[in-house]
Amino acid sequence: MIKKITLLTLLLNVALFASLRVETTYATMGAVTKKIGGDLVSVHVLANSKYDPHFIVPKPSLIAKLRRADLLIINGGGLEIGWLPALLRNAHNAKIQNGAKGFLDMSHYVHMIDVPESVSRAFGDVHAEGNPHYSIDPYSILVMAKAIEAKLSLLDADNAQTYKKNLDIFLNEWNMYLSTLDTKMATCKDKRVVQYHELFNYFLKRYDYKSLGNVEPLPGVSPSSKHTLALINLIKDEKIKIILQDVYHEKRTAQFIADKSGAKVLVTPHDMGVNASKTLEEFYNKIANNICQ
Ligand SMILES: [Zn+2]
Structure with a gap:
């Protein structure tokens, strides 16, 4: 019982301190957001990673989450095209619509590969804008972290110094991890x-x-x-x-x-x-x- 009360108090405290509600479409981006935002943000991931990222089931509960969000971070590059647009329309949240201040399309920060010369979606190709699975590259984490820090600082300027400090710590950690991984991959x-x-x-x-x-x-x-x-x-x-x-x-x-x-x-x-x-x-x-x- 005591444990339960302590956990509840902890959750309430986190909720009270969290100034930004962030929704991300996929778990990897969600984890990076948590690293940069720390206790200042609440992060929720829309897609369950058990399922095909191209075809997430658009449940009504996801609309409710988008309705309350201050920031939406998407993978972009066409990965969410089959499921997110309808949810976003139904959420009626002007803050996180495409192009709004509370919207971040991460694909704008990466170089997309496998871009087809002619659009072949007519034949069922779900990579019509190029290969959207860039987060599988561990180096893309560095790019994501920087873009997320810039966006959080824009939306919550009072805490910009904290986001910058969290970014520096995380980049340091991640670069160390990358050098271990590079050694293994060699x-x-x-x-x-x-x-x-x-x-x-x-x-x-x-x-x-x-x-x-x-x-x-x-x-x-x-x-x-x-x-x-x-x-x-x-x-x-x-x-x-x-x-x-x-x-x-x-x-x-x-x-x-x-x-x-x-x-x-x-x-x-x-x-x-x-x-x-x-x-x-x-x-x-x-x-x-x-x-x-
Ligand atoms: Zn794919």
């Missing part, structure tokens, strides 16, 4: 993989890997038998050992390909919170441990 031998969905391209590019094929014929398009057979032949010819599978797509196709080709399927997190990754470091370590063989 030991990897075979730098070739196949993926289910093009989730890991930014991580692969960072560490000079090649992604030689995808289980999906196009991002967001279900596997066909013709494509699957071609992929089995490719994996056999190239002697590729790893198929990176996410937690939310069906796993039968990748397992079938693995059984026929001798590669192995490694379920790999696409966002913090997946595969029991409770911290940013655990999230990137789990990706690195799977990819680096």
Whole structure:
């Protein structure tokens, strides 16, 4: 009972001190926001990382959260296009609409890769604006942290010094982590993989890997038998050992390909919170441990 009261008091205190209510679409951005905002912000993540980030179920409870928000931080690059616009319209919160002071599109701060020459959404491609999964690159955390610090300071100038101090501490921590990760990644031998969905391209590019094929014929398009057979032949010819599978797509196709080709399927997190990754470091370590063989 005493424990319960203490916890309640603690939660109330945090709520009283928190001056900004921040909603982020995905967990990794939420974790960075918490690092910079500390007790001055309350952070809530809209998407449950168990599900496909392109197709989050737009529950009414999310509208209520957006209605009360002071700041909305989105991944952008088309990743939320299938679920967020309707929620945002229904929230009727002018503070966080696209272009408002309380809106931050993180994709404006990163260089998007895999931008198609012609828009192929007509064929079901969900990466029509390029590959939106840039947060899979651990270096993107540095960019996010700086953009979030600037936005929090703009919205809450009285606490700008605290946000700046938190940013400096976090950048220092993160740069140390990156140098450990870089050291580990320098030991990897075979730098070739196949993926289910093009989730890991930014991580692969960072560490000079090649992604030689995808289980999906196009991002967001279900596997066909013709494509699957071609992929089995490719994996056999190239002697590729790893198929990176996410937690939310069906796993039968990748397992079938693995059984026929001798590669192995490694379920790999696409966002913090997946595969029991409770911290940013655990999230990137789990990706690195799977990819680096
Ligand atoms: Zn995608």
